[in-house]
Amino acid sequence: MTMTAIAPETAFAVxxxxxxxxxxxxxxxxxxxxxxYPGLIMANGARMExxxxxxxxxFFGMDAVVKAKQEKIKVATVGNPALGLPTLIGALPGMSGFxxxxxxxxxxxxxxxxxxxxxxxxxxxxxxxxxxKASVDMFGLEKKDFVEAVDDVIxxxxxxxxxxxxxxxxx
Amino acid sequence: MTMTAIAPETAFAVxxxxxxxxxxxxxxxxxxxxxxYPGLIMANGARMExxxxxxxxxFFGMDAVVKAKQEKIKVATVGNPALGLPTLIGALPGMSGFxxxxxxxxxxxxxxxxxxxxxxxxxxxxxxxxxxKASVDMFGLEKKDFVEAVDDVIxxxxxxxxxxxxxxxxx
Amino acid sequence: MTMTAIAPETAFAVxxxxxxxxxxxxxxxxxxxxxxYPGLIMANGARMExxxxxxxxxFFGMDAVVKAKQEKIKVATVGNPALGLPTLIGALPGMSGFxxxxxxxxxxxxxxxxxxxxxxxxxxxxxxxxxxKASVDMFGLEKKDFVEAVDDVIxxxxxxxxxxxxxxxxx
Numbered sequence: 434m435t436m437t438a439i440a441p442e443t444a445f446a447v448x449x450x451x452x453x454x455x456x457x458x459x460x461x462x463x464x465x466x467x468x469x470y471p472g473l474i475m476a477n478g479a480r481m482e483x484x485x486x487x488x489x490x491x492f493f494g495m496d497a498v499v500k501a502k503q504e505k506i507k508v509a510t511v512g513n514p515a516l517g518l519p520t521l522i523g524a525l526p527g528m529s530g531f532x533x534x535x536x537x538x539x540x541x542x543x544x545x546x547x548x549x550x551x552x553x554x555x556x557x558x559x560x561x562x563x564x565x566k567a568s569v570d571m572f573g574l575e576k577k578d579f580v581e582a583v584d585d586v587i588x589x590x591x592x593x594x595x596x597x598x599x600x601x602x603x604x
Numbered sequence: 605m606t607m608t609a610i611a612p613e614t615a616f617a618v619x620x621x622x623x624x625x626x627x628x629x630x631x632x633x634x635x636x637x638x639x640x641y642p643g644l645i646m647a648n649g650a651r652m653e654x655x656x657x658x659x660x661x662x663f664f665g666m667d668a669v670v671k672a673k674q675e676k677i678k679v680a681t682v683g684n685p686a687l688g689l690p691t692l693i694g695a696l697p698g699m700s701g702f703x704x705x706x707x708x709x710x711x712x713x714x715x716x717x718x719x720x721x722x723x724x725x726x727x728x729x730x731x732x733x734x735x736x737k738a739s740v741d742m743f744g745l746e747k748k749d750f751v752e753a754v755d756d757v758i759x760x761x762x763x764x765x766x767x768x769x770x771x772x773x774x775x
Numbered sequence: 776m777t778m779t780a781i782a783p784e785t786a787f788a789v790x791x792x793x794x795x796x797x798x799x800x801x802x803x804x805x806x807x808x809x810x811x812y813p814g815l816i817m818a819n820g821a822r823m824e825x826x827x828x829x830x831x832x833x834f835f836g837m838d839a840v841v842k843a844k845q846e847k848i849k850v851a852t853v854g855n856p857a858l859g860l861p862t863l864i865g866a867l868p869g870m871s872g873f874x875x876x877x878x879x880x881x882x883x884x885x886x887x888x889x890x891x892x893x894x895x896x897x898x899x900x901x902x903x904x905x906x907x908k909a910s911v912d913m914f915g916l917e918k919k920d921f922v923e924a925v926d927d928v929i930x931x932x933x934x935x936x937x938x939x940x941x942x943x944x945x946x
Binding site: 627633634635636663664667677678679700738741742743759760761763764767768769770774 | 793796820881942946
Binding site for chain 2: 456460462463464465491492493496502506507508509529567570571572588589590592593594596597598599600601603
């Protein structure tokens, strides 16, 4: 009987065209503007394609969903030679705020919303948002410190469970 | 004969519940405290769920498993606006050490061990630790410079081999 | 009839040895030397093993494929305590250039080429290179600003499409 031989062949035939991505679970771990946006843009891009999107905020990246911090996120103007600013200029008081404003203007021109709005937009489009339990405890935060869009505070183990069957992207 | 039609249906039925994650291969590439901990926490979280965990240390992240450097890893207090420190304050001698101590105290309160202990704990729980051959050569290190928990020095190609069937997470 | 029972068993038998990785899609998002190299090294390592490699350049990481910027990429000497440089020394004019030269020398000794050459080498070996549409628009760039090795400017959605069936690695 050739049944067991036929089943694997079918499987191989299916794999010639790779299975499309159906889920992404994106970790946002950095608290700078250039650290937070890539994860949001990838989550939003996923939702626009009908791909399931989970966002998991941890360490300083949690600022993106903490009410008191969300709108204060800035571009790093030192330790970021790509900006082309000499360190001693980048270190001037107000410089980080200035460069941040410049970048925000450019983003606005491209219809990329400010972080608070962007986070809400992703939630509204069906993306799920989670804060990392270990980080929440470390920074002494509570559920009420987070914006409404955050669905839950979960552990790393729970994150792995919900990421099953998709791609994990750490940003 | 409808056999080839039946096999794919079975496959689809199985996929309704996604296959749990069984392996993670985590790359640690940054040499700051906030750069090293996320990878360790994710590896530890994986082991606690019975998920296979490989850690691959590369570039400055290698400091986490180099004897002479492991306990000297610090928080970046400049280029990290999320801390809320003005750059010129963050640049003061001793400031990075001070903020590092504060964060270590908080972690201790949460039972998150110092890096050296944490690395050993992950190894003891069955996690595998590797150093990146290209980085080892670049920094002129030898096997004896590493803590005992490190299993081997491997190439990128070997890393891809052992990561097969799991998730790659670059931190 | 036991046909549906046999097919899943076959599937489990196949999974004992995990399927090798056949494709990696690597995102390069940072514009420092230590931010760009890991992604290039992982792409090159993939091609050497016959693994399909896609590189997607976004945010400051785009500098690695912008003609006017490619050879000016530097090591961050502040915000990088792993270097062991006090911040006020790292901030001295010229310090980033100096440390960059030191690292480039070490890389040359290891046959790791400068960024421009390395990017071309990956393209020559069959790796595909893409710039992120949102970032291209944000920085006001055009196709002609990029080195020849760049195949196309694509959206996040298109990136997910080409990454299907492989691993996404965000660096």
